[in-house]
Amino acid sequence: MSRLEVVSPIPGVFYRKPDPDSPDFVKPGQQVAADDTVGLVEVMKSFYPVPAGAAGTVVEFAADAEAVVDAGQPLVVLEVDA
Amino acid sequence: MKRLLIANRGEIAVRIIRAANDLGIETVAVVSEADRSATHALLADQVVPIGPAPATKSYLVADAILAAAKETGADAVHPGYGFLSERASFAAAVADAGLTFVGPEASVIEQMGDKVRARQVAQAAGVPTVPGTPGGVSDVAEAVAAAGEIGYPIMLKAAAGGGGRGIRVVADEAELKVAFPQASGEAASAFGDGQMYLERFVRAARHVEVQVLGDGSETVHVFERECSLQRRRQKVVEEAPSPGIDERIRAEMTSAAVRLCKEVGYRSAGTCEFLVDDDTGEFFFIEMNTRIQVEHPVTELITGIDLVAEQLRIAAGEPLRFKQSDVTKRGHAIEFRVCAEDPDRNFLPGPGKIGDVRLPGGPWVRTDTWLAPGSQVPPFYDSLVAKVVVWGDDRPTALRRANRALSELVVEGVPTTTTLLIELLGQQWFADGAFTTGTLEEWLVRRAEASA
Numbered sequence: 001m002s003r004l005e006v007v008s009p010i011p012g013v014f015y016r017k018p019d020p021d022s023p024d025f026v027k028p029g030q031q032v033a034a035d036d037t038v039g040l041v042e043v044m045k046s047f048y049p050v051p052a053g054a055a056g057t058v059v060e061f062a063a064d065a066e067a068v069v070d071a072g073q074p075l076v077v078l079e080v081d082a
Numbered sequence: 083m084k085r086l087l088i089a090n091r092g093e094i095a096v097r098i099i100r101a102a103n104d105l106g107i108e109t110v111a112v113v114s115e116a117d118r119s120a121t122h123a124l125l126a127d128q129v130v131p132i133g134p135a136p137a138t139k140s141y142l143v144a145d146a147i148l149a150a151a152k153e154t155g156a157d158a159v160h161p162g163y164g165f166l167s168e169r170a171s172f173a174a175a176v177a178d179a180g181l182t183f184v185g186p187e188a189s190v191i192e193q194m195g196d197k198v199r200a201r202q203v204a205q206a207a208g209v210p211t212v213p214g215t216p217g218g219v220s221d222v223a224e225a226v227a228a229a230g231e232i233g234y235p236i237m238l239k240a241a242a243g244g245g246g247r248g249i250r251v252v253a254d255e256a257e258l259k260v261a262f263p264q265a266s267g268e269a270a271s272a273f274g275d276g277q278m279y280l281e282r283f284v285r286a287a288r289h290v291e292v293q294v295l296g297d298g299s300e301t302v303h304v305f306e307r308e309c310s311l312q313r314r315r316q317k318v319v320e321e322a323p324s325p326g327i328d329e330r331i332r333a334e335m336t337s338a339a340v341r342l343c344k345e346v347g348y349r350s351a352g353t354c355e356f357l358v359d360d361d362t363g364e365f366f367f368i369e370m371n372t373r374i375q376v377e378h379p380v381t382e383l384i385t386g387i388d389l390v391a392e393q394l395r396i397a398a399g400e401p402l403r404f405k406q407s408d409v410t411k412r413g414h415a416i417e418f419r420v421c422a423e424d425p426d427r428n429f430l431p432g433p434g435k436i437g438d439v440r441l442p443g444g445p446w447v448r449t450d451t452w453l454a455p456g457s458q459v460p461p462f463y464d465s466l467v468a469k470v471v472v473w474g475d476d477r478p479t480a481l482r483r484a485n486r487a488l489s490e491l492v493v494e495g496v497p498t499t500t501t502l503l504i505e506l507l508g509q510q511w512f513a514d515g516a517f518t519t520g521t522l523e524e525w526l527v528r529r530a531e532a533s534a
Contacts, residue, residue: 011433012461013136044422044431044465068135068461 012043090162095122114140218277240269292339296348325515383415424497437494442487
């Protein structure tokens, strides 16, 4: 088992849910596939989905909801399937 | 009007501050944490911080803006475009606070912001709208009868749907008889309502809009603009006059816009948007923007009228200073939007720190921008960093001058769309004015395929 930090590809604002009325994309403990979306980063009014990047289990969020993040900053921590 | 608060940022805040200065009005800028040293903050007489960087926590917080107005003794608020500019509740809150809102009354913003009501206003004023059914249609026979009146091709839309889902285009009656039950069945299972709207499908549309100024009783038009090239419904190039309409359509469309504004007693600057069917030459009202628009400079360059200054004068209670016969146009103007995006990486926005900046100059070139060496392009707002606007005796002269001006523009530190704009100027179809609202995206697809 190894840990993977899913990082933001761009600077912007991190969203855990697709819109204010929906549940979060993922919850800690949840299984995800590599192309599952774990969050959105909004940069200059465009929204970019962030994929998990590897199959595994969500351990925790590394950034607060609606936090201002930099490119390369961890958003979500995964435990990658062996 | 003695002191104006500008409830906006970026180039439009700078533009409004300059117009206010020209009229001898003091200015108050509001800034988010990301904009403390932004150009609008440097140019204003007073600056008030209103909250954190994300717009939802600063520029979109009406209470914070009203508190800033109170604190600084501002007597008027200009909303610019975007943000709170077309929010009726904000216009009402400004008025309730005893301040002047630079724009139409809240009730007019509300009326024109609701597409169904705006369409009713247009019809009452005898202004053509896209032919369609007024309500939902539930059976095939009724649909065939309606389509016969509207004219093919027809667009079918779920009456209970939204967001462009489930739209179908049918070419003739035979297709409609097959498509209607299918579409209606899908709508019934998706939305619990099988009723469909029918609307004329305009295959090749141009987007032409008429700029108006009204003082509540008199209205004049200030000619039209064509939103020449668009990408994902975002405008990239605008020009005035429209190269896609003739004098007859121009006369009919501008007088339609004036009738529409008189119908609601429009007071301020505003824009009536039309769709022009490039196949038939018919035009249809789509909606009205009750604010100043990004592309207003092209109108200013062909008419010599400062639209923001007129907006301020009207808001201060002055009657219109000119009659329709006083408004004349001369030459041709084109605006190019320069955005901090990388056109070769699918327009990926590129915020960051600006290095060197060199802006185009020379005769009949205007650059509206907040850019300065060392400034920051924040990730929180839109990607527009400059508008390069040029004027020429005629369209070919304006296009050559645009090429020269854009070639002079240097913005270091972030990607920009400048090179793509110059490339567009080299396209024959653009030089010929042979485009519709879909042309730019089609060209971008061909361009991407050619470079793959």
